[in-house]
Amino acid sequence: MGTDLREAKAAGRRLHGLPADLAGVVCLTSVVVATIVLPVVNETLLRAAVAIPFALFVPGWALVAVLFPHGHHETGQSRNGRTVSDGLGLYERVALSFGTSIAVTPIVGLVLDLSPVGLAPDAVVTSLAGLVLVLVAVAVRRRRALPSEVRYSVPYRQWLSAARSNLFRTETSWDTALTAVVAVSILLAVGSVGFVALDPKQGVPSSEFYLLAANESGDLVAENYPQEFTADETRSLVVGIQNNEHVSTPYTVVVRLDRVELRNNSTTVVESERLHRFEPRLTADETWHRRHPVQPSMIGDRLRLTYLVYKWNAPADPTVDNAYRDARLWIDVRER
Incomplete structure (x- = not known):
């Protein structure tokens, strides 16, 4: 029992040492694998609810993290009177993550289809999970090779602070609620397409x-x-x-x-x-x-x-x- 507790604490410290976004990627990947392996949940809608957003976004985020370890920083140089910056900002990363995920997932499916494993939803998601963990390891290595001031990091503390202040401001509460509704609508639309793509169940089993x-x-x-x-x-x-x-x-x-x-x-x-x-x-x-x-x-x-x-x-x-x-x-x- 003591050895198991020490190993759990050591794993927690290793996860805590990861950048916030990559730690979230590892956690979501673990949840996805659990929904496939555990008999209690692998035949429920929870599997699709977790696997679909994972396949549509997470592989791309991990690949973008490998390709662009720098944060979005102004270089101070000027071109045609404009300030130049390097790295990618949050919105660019999110957009690029969706695009690269949509490109990576069919490639993984093609490889599986040509292999003895075959093209099955569980095999696709499991293979993507393994690929994501490899990409996370490479991304962490690349970020740690950079000075801390130029590494990409998610400013989640600033987001939480801004969200708390905006929620209690009467003049912005309606804007915040409308933005949340639009965001949820977009996620539902993307999830519906992903559900059909990843889990095309037709007819009676x-x-x-x-x-x-x-x-x-x-x-x-x-x-x-x-x-x-x-x-x-x-x-x-x-x-x-x-x-x-x-x-x-x-x-x-x-x-x-x-x-x-x-x-x-x-x-x-x-x-x-x-x-x-x-x-x-x-x-x-x-x-x-x-x-x-x-x-x-x-x-x-x-x-x-x-x-x-x-x-x-x-x-x-x-x-x-x-x-x-x-x-x-x-x-x-x-x-x-």
Whole structure:
């Protein structure tokens, strides 16, 4: 307990030593990662509410901090009778941060799309978080290499003082309230666009499930399924799942060979042989394929090769009636 407390205090001192704006960036990045990792909040609207402003602004702010470590200071030089200044002011940084974030986020998405990870909202936000932390480390190093009087810093104490004085001045209270309404309206508009871009959930959450077999040229197709087997003969099939649930989802796939009879206009399983069980966990929009051998030992005609899919765990008695998705093939198995 004592070691954990010392480590927490040391982490607090390191964060306290960061410039105010970059400390805020680190805190927001930590919150974003937590909303993705923690099961309590990763399926709520809080995830989108935090991730959207993060993706639209924070990566750009961190990149601008790396490129422009100087503050906005007048140099005293004159060009055409005007005073020249170096660095960027707050408004320039904010505008440039939105622009660079909009440029950086698609690049990260393109890299992920070309990688085995795939283009999923959680993967994009997590990758952006890692990039932001790297940029913050570089930005801190660059600022500390400059004299303190020329480093960029956020004058938040002046803002708080000015806000307190303006709120209690009758002649400016209405202006302040109007400015706040306009600012909130702009944030809501930008957030709505970002929500559609980062979390484009369309339709009812669902999952696709299918079986594939190889044709004569070796390509996987949804046809040419094997129908004739010899006992203990091995033939290959491929089972596939496309996660369209919009969240990371674990699945259980149970493969059985059933002998069925028609009784009272309903199908009854009279004998069953368990062949396989798979338990993939798929991120949002991820596709999973699994090639597997089918080697039946049960003999008979019109045997039902049954694939049962469940979200999370399968029940003790998996059936077609309680499965989330299912697929069935009718096969004949002969003796050797």
